[in-house]
Amino acid sequence: MTDLDLRTPAALADAERWTAHNYHPLPVVIADAEGAWVTDVDGRRYLDFLAGYSALNFGHRHPGLVAAAHAQLDRLTLTSRAFVHDQFADFCHGLAELCGKDLVLPMNTGAEAVETGIKVARKWGYQVKGVPAGQAEIIVADGNFHGRTTTIISFSTDPDARDDFGPYTPGFKIVPYGDLAALAAAVTPNTVAVLLEPIQGEAGVLIPGEGYFAGVRTLCDDNNVLFIADEIQSGLGRTGKTFAIEHEGVVPDMYLLGKALGGGIVPVSAVAANRDVLGVLQPGQHGSTFGGNPLACAVGAAVVRLLATGEFQERSARLGALLHERLGELVGHGVLAVRGRGLWAGVDIDPALLTGRQAVERLAERGVLAKDTHGSTIRLAPPLVVTEEDLEYAVAQLKAILA
Numbered sequence: 001m002t003d004l005d006l007r008t009p010a011a012l013a014d015a016e017r018w019t020a021h022n023y024h025p026l027p028v029v030i031a032d033a034e035g036a037w038v039t040d041v042d043g044r045r046y047l048d049f050l051a052g053y054s055a056l057n058f059g060h061r062h063p064g065l066v067a068a069a070h071a072q073l074d075r076l077t078l079t080s081r082a083f084v085h086d087q088f089a090d091f092c093h094g095l096a097e098l099c100g101k102d103l104v105l106p107m108n109t110g111a112e113a114v115e116t117g118i119k120v121a122r123k124w125g126y127q128v129k130g131v132p133a134g135q136a137e138i139i140v141a142d143g144n145f146h147g148r149t150t151t152i153i154s155f156s157t158d159p160d161a162r163d164d165f166g167p168y169t170p171g172f173k174i175v176p177y178g179d180l181a182a183l184a185a186a187v188t189p190n191t192v193a194v195l196l197e198p199i200q201g202e203a204g205v206l207i208p209g210e211g212y213f214a215g216v217r218t219l220c221d222d223n224n225v226l227f228i229a230d231e232i233q234s235g236l237g238r239t240g241k242t243f244a245i246e247h248e249g250v251v252p253d254m255y256l257l258g259k260a261l262g263g264g265i266v267p268v269s270a271v272a273a274n275r276d277v278l279g280v281l282q283p284g285q286h287g288s289t290f291g292g293n294p295l296a297c298a299v300g301a302a303v304v305r306l307l308a309t310g311e312f313q314e315r316s317a318r319l320g321a322l323l324h325e326r327l328g329e330l331v332g333h334g335v336l337a338v339r340g341r342g343l344w345a346g347v348d349i350d351p352a353l354l355t356g357r358q359a360v361e362r363l364a365e366r367g368v369l370a371k372d373t374h375g376s377t378i379r380l381a382p383p384l385v386v387t388e389e390d391l392e393y394a395v396a397q398l399k400a401i402l403a
């Protein structure tokens with residue numbers, strides 16, 4: 001129990017009383033928010049350095065996004081894909097252009113985008129590559145996080161995410177993240193795709209060595225294998241570019257997007273790929289009741305317009321440089337290492353000082369909300385609308401809890 005527990009006992013106890021215990025939230029009960037700041041039920045303000053796992057890249061209640069949502073709520077919210085609505089083409093066209101791909105397939109959650117990517121890659125494998133029926137293999141990396149469905153957790157290496165949820169979906173091979181030789185050795189004639197996060201967020205904001213992704217691209221080209229980039233957390237401005245994979249000078253065959261695509265308002269995810277890949281799907285073979293609904297498309301299109309200006313990518317790059325400079329100053333002073341790109345950092349705190357959980361609890365007491373990952377690693381990912389002052393404040397609090 002921390003001091004924070006005592007501040008909002010009723011709301012916390014109620015939240016615990018009525019829910020499955022599948023999360024262990026910090027003892028903060030948030031009532032409203034704007035930009036990079038949230039306010040709890042007692043009126044205390046916190047800087048949000050998690051940003052909904054990057055679903056809030058544009059900040060809480062971005063005025064343009066809220067306006068787009070309000071306007072759409074007053075006109076049309078749902079049709080199902082049985083009919084076409086007037087927001088659909090605008091969103092899909094804009095997103096396809098942002099991705100530099102021919103086609104887009106909208107879904108809702110990130111896990112659905114991953115599932116869609118897996119289904120499309122397998123169908124492409126059978127119909128285009130000529131893999132024998134039922135033999136398609138997809139290669140993934142250890143330490144991955146791609147979501148929570150039974151198929152996706154089948155290739156997780158995190159015991160918490162995987163254990164006791166079997167039987168597991170076959171068809172996946174797991175290789176060490178960042179190890180090109182291991183990946184090359186795992187490719188067979190039945191390999192249809194390599195599915196990777198350009199930066200592994202849940203694993204602690206891990207970035208593979210220079211040249212890894214260029215090597216992955218070449219390996220995929222040489223073996224007629226699709227490279228699927230899961231940019232659900234790393235994409236849409238987080239790292240200082242539209243897509244994290246751009247830092248590697250590599251273009252994937254398929255982008256998986258989610259989180260920030262919904263502007264922090266509604267769940268919106270999508271797969272983007274060229275016609276030779278996404279074109280394998282025919283009517284009735286895949287779908288979603290809510291995927292591509294009018295409200296989602298109106299918000300998603302507004303998100304795409306924000307990203308098309310490049311303003312948020314530039315902000316993330318510029319402010320990210322400041323964040324990493326400040327965090328770098330803490331290395332050797334309670335911090336063992338810092339990784340990341342743009343406004344995204346994994347910070348390894350000296351385990352002799354604090355666990356990650358203790359660190360985020362103390363940060364919360366000092367008005368900064370962040371999230372631990374494994375052991376003594378915490379991740380920082382403020383909304384891209386955060387100010388220099390906010391960053392300095394947050395890093396000062398981190399410094400204070402390590403003193």
Ligand SMILES: *Cc1c(COP(=O)(O)O)cnc(C)c1O
Pocket residue numbers: 053108109110111112114145146147148197201230231232233234258259
């Ligand atoms: C969050 C996340 C997902 C899953 O998204 P949900 O919307 O929670 O289903 C998949 N991949 C990555 C990299 C993520 O960060």
